[in-house]
Amino acid sequence: MTAYVIRRLLQAALVLFVMSLLVFFGVYLIGDPVEIFVAADADQVERARAIAALGLDKPIWEQYTSFVQGALGGDFGRSFVFGLPAVTLILQRLPATLELAFAAVFLTVVIGLPLGLWAGLRPDGFAGRTILAGSILGFSLPTFWVGIMLILVFAVQLGWLPSNGRGPVAEFLGIKSSLFTVDGWRHLILPAINLALLNIALMIRLVRAGVREVLPLDYIRFARAKGLSWGRIVGVHVMKNIMLPVVTVLGLELGAVIAFAVVTESIFNWPGMGKLIIDSIQRLDRPVVVAYLMVTVAIVIFINLVVDVVYSLLDPRIRLKDLDH
Amino acid sequence: MTLVVEDLQTQFPTRAGLIRAVDGVSLQVGPGEILGLVGESGSGKSITGFSILGLIDPPGRIAGGRVLFQGRDLVGLPEEELRRLRGARIAMVFQDPMMTLNPVLRIDTQMIEAVLAHEDAGREAARARARDALARVGIPSPDERLLAYPHQFSGGMRQRVAIAIALLHKPQLIIADEPTTALDVTIQGQILFEMRKLARESGTALIWISHDLAVVSGLADRIAVMYAGRIVESGPARAVLAAPLHPYTRGLLDSLPRGAGRGQRLVAIPGMAPSLGRLPPGCAFAPRCSRATAACEAMPALAEAGADRAVRCIHPLGDAA
Secondary structure: OHHHHHHHHHHHHHHHHHHHHHHHHHHHHHOOHHHHHOOOOOOHHHHHHHHHHHOOOOOHHHHHHHHHHHHHOOOOOEOOOOOOEHHHHHHHHHHHHHHHHHHHHHHHHHHHHHHHHHHHHOOOOHHHHHHHHHHHHHHHOOHHHHHHHHHHHHHHHOOOOOOOOOOOOEEEOOEEEHHHOHHHHHHHHHHHHHHHHHHHHHHHHHHHHHHHHHOOOHHHHHHHHOOOOHHHHHHHHHHHHHHHHHHHHHHHHHHHHHHHOHHHHHHOOOOOHHHHHHHHHHOOOHHHHHHHHHHHHHHHHHHHHHHHHHHHHHOOOOOHHHHHO | OOEEEEEEEEEEEEOOEEEEEEEEEEEEEOOOOEEEEEOOOOOOHHHHHHHHHOOOOOOOEEEEEEEEEOOEEOOOOOHHHHHHHEOOOEEEEOOOHHHHOOOOOOHHHHHHHHHHOOOOOOHHHHHHHHHHHHHHOOOOOHHHHOOOOHHHOOHHHHHHHHHHHHHOOOOOEEEEEOOOOOOOHHHHHHHHHHHHHHHHHHOOEEEEEEOOHHHHHOOOOEEEEEEOOEEEEEEEHHHHHHOOOOHHHHHHHHOOHHHOOOOOOOOOOOOOOOOHHHOOOOOOOHHHOOOOOHHHHOOOOOEEOOOOOEEOOOOOOOOOO
16 A cells, blocks of 8 residues: 555656646747736836846746756745745635535535435436436536526525625634635535536436446345345445445546636636636746646645545455556 | 245236246245255246245336245235345345355445344344354354455355355245356355255255256255246156156256266257247247147146146146157
């Protein structure tokens, strides 16, 4: 297990390195930030000073080397726009995105799992068919449209919930989060539903398919022949067998919503990382873009590692060293 | 009698029409008795076993007949009452040991839950019961093996575990659905021996479902031969094997390799087992039977034929036909 984790961490370092190369030079190719940051009527001297201040006067490979040197020490450079360290900017925004991501994953589990179970256990019933049909909607409706509709109905028409921003933050056990205030929850509900919808649909179909696959198997019939209650058969024998794909999707989802909550965060004006990255790309704020992607990649790699470990806990037939191949 | 099945009908509606997987099966088995239920794949013998336990999944259903277990009809019993019987009074061992244990649960989990499903014993008492049951079926170092997962066992060991689970509550009836088919011949012999000993010693009634007459011949007290959902012949094992009355039983016996000498062709029953959706109107075996005549187009009844024997044939063997 330790050897496995170490190997995975080395792989992660390699991925991060390649990622930094691609992003650094990629953003360099998009455009020249100088055109954006330096006032149009600045003279040559001011211009040169501004360029030197940002470190853009050196050749690109030299810029990259100094970036890597800084990055190894945890310094990803300063934002061209805000003048603050890029990492600081991202860490400021991270809690808001994490709140949103965890809320979405939570909704996916508490809504998607029971509905999927129901649809799988009673595929021919009215409820089962309705759930399945509903999941198709969840797949096919575009996120931005659903977001706008949610705002239109629940914020504008009914006026039940706020349409944008994050609620007030309270501190609990040293963690500052809007989850600890009622108004924070009210702000969170709509974006979380918006973000979770597609994943709920995915979860429903996944669980339904899993249940349908496991139910006809001999070991379920044997469990019934042992005289187990239906609740125990579904809750233990079926559930434990369909957990592998569920954990996979939850892991992927968590990574995806942390990294790509961009659309939802834009619609609901949620002050998370997604909104920061969009703004930064538009302004060619390279240190922030690079740092953001590095942080995101690190998070996704970490989640995948956790998923692999959970795999081996869930299914005794999987040993961690086999997952390498 | 421990179990009396009367005119059991189990049907499955399909797009091609109604499949009568079990069509009027009657059988009985008493304490300590071993009944061999023999037939080819698709003859309805496994479905008969599942029907007795009420384990027929919709859209399949028991359409008629009675399953009297210790005098009480199980057909139409509420699910909860069936559940209390299953595993406790009537146990079942399945065909494929690789598939009967849940792959992601430890053996102890699967055994302890079986104990606790019927008794309010504590977990520790249940664990002790599970360990004893494993020891009884000849699994070495049962304490250690309880902590293992099914994939760490061989097929034979897994079937022993399944049998140990079936024995946990000392049931009055065990239905064994080809439990040795997937096993090595040596293991098969051991398990046959143990099951027989068990039935004799504890007075458990045993229904042994098999396609293999050779296995059943060494084990069963009585034999019932099934073909296309019906019983075509039944009687004491010795008598049926020595002088079969139904041409199908004769065919099964002839196709066993023991009779043929070296270099001799094995006798096979011509044709194939019929599809249950397209049965001929009369005797289902007639198209494959050398003795069939026009009279076989009407369904023959299961008629008594001598001491404790019955046959469903218009031209039974040993007849001067």
